[in-house]
Amino acid sequence: MHCHSSQCISDSEIKNPFAVSYLTNAFGFTPESALAASSFLRFKSPEKPESVTNLLKTYGFKQDDITKLVKRYPQVLGYSLERISSKIEFLISKGASSRDVVAILARNPNILRRRLDSHVIPIYNLIKELLHSDEKAIAVMKDGKNNLFSYASVSDIAVSIDCLRDNGVSQSNIADLLLRRPQLLGNCGRLKQTVEELKEMGFDPSKKNFVWAVIVKCRQGDSKWRKKIDVYKSWGWTEEEIFGMFKLYPMCLGTSERKISLVMNFVVNKLGWGLSVFPAYASIIALSFEKRIIPRDSVLQSLLSKGLIEKKSYVPKVFMLTDKVFLDRYVNCYECANELLKLYRKER
Structure with missing residues (x-):
């Protein structure tokens, strides 16, 4: 009987006791994980695993590297x-x-x-x-x-690349897709279906945003896609308006339903902006709510309360600025910069 903490493994469960012992002692496996991993291994003595370990060391692997590799892929x-x-x-x-x-x-x-x-x-x-x-x-x-x-199979990847090329996606945009979401090229069936759906929506495959639309659409099933559309509709959007914004900024349907609701509630109810701001500033949907939107709003609300800026200065563009530009324009240039910076950092 092999025991660890409150759990015990009977000897009858162990098909390769040496492998279990070796993984536990040499790589720090728990008895349970060692038992599971031992089902992939047949060595009955240390010579085989030690030869692999020594080989990896000749290629620059450190012991920690080898341990991590073995734990992930015994x-x-x-x-x-x-x-x-x-x-x-x-x-x-x-x-x-x-x-x-x-x-x-x-x-x-x-x-x-x-x-x-x-x-x-x-x-x-x-x-x-x-x-x-x-x-x-x-x-x-x-x-x-x-x-x-x-x-992925070689043929699936080749078919995916050919599908994109045949539909007018440029070499550079295919490369961009590869760099951003390489796994999508491994599912040629899903990719082909997505390309056709996007073309039916009016997307131009030669444009840069087509790749982003492919990424967003491929990553979610029909049910999740539909739920996100329903969230927008609950705020008064029509499907035509939603897909119009999607064509301008595909990531508006790439974030979670919760995130969409958070941003919509903030923009419409707290700031009082109409839906008309979104076509020009649709990327606000994808910005970090906790790390960008809320900290900047706190600074701007403080400036408004002090009479240091006018209400008309609080426009959607402030959320698009880089951190450096935002801090220069709305924090560092005021006498109360330390207070504003403290507020900004606290909210982040």
Whole structure:
């Protein structure tokens, strides 16, 4: 019987007791997580996992790096040295540093299970073709959002890219989509459907905002999409007005229902602005409510109460300014700057 805290694991549950013990002692697994991970492993002695550990160290992995990798992807301890080294050598040949390799495998360890010649290299080449440099391709591989190398098929990615090209999306905009949401290219069926839906709405695929619309629409199912539209409608918007704003600023439907309600309530009920401000300042919907909108409102309300600015100076544009410009115009130029700055920081 193996016990940890209040939980016990009977010996009959353990198919590979050595692996459970090894993971617990060498990598700090709990007995429960070690038991789960041991189902992927067959080694009965330390030679195999230690050979993997030593190999990773020759490529610049520190013990903490190896522990994190093993905890996320214990299967690595059962892989052949050639299987691991071939992927690492490929990355190095493309200019990846040892820390790049650590980051890539930490975020996308499933790359180790995919075949180099039929999966990793073809996908890498597709990415490099879009981005025109190994450096940018390596950066995409380091991105935690990127699961192209883990789960997507080469054919699906190629079909997605061809679909975008055939519909008039520029090379640079496809590259932008790859950098922002690479995983969307791995679901060619969903991408094709989204492209057609957006074209029916009147989007021009050659425009920059088409990519953002694809990102927003692809990331949510029909139910969530409908709920967000209903939130806007509850504030008096028509569907025509909602989709008109979506065409101008796709992210207005990319934030949560709660966030939409918060901003609408603030703008309409607290500030008394009409819906007419949104076509020109639709991006206010995507701004951080707690870290930008509320702190700036607190400063402006203080200035209004002191008679230092007029009501007409409080316009939607103040929320679009960079932090530096806002502080220069509405905080640092007043004698009470310290008080205003304290208020601003308190609200953030």
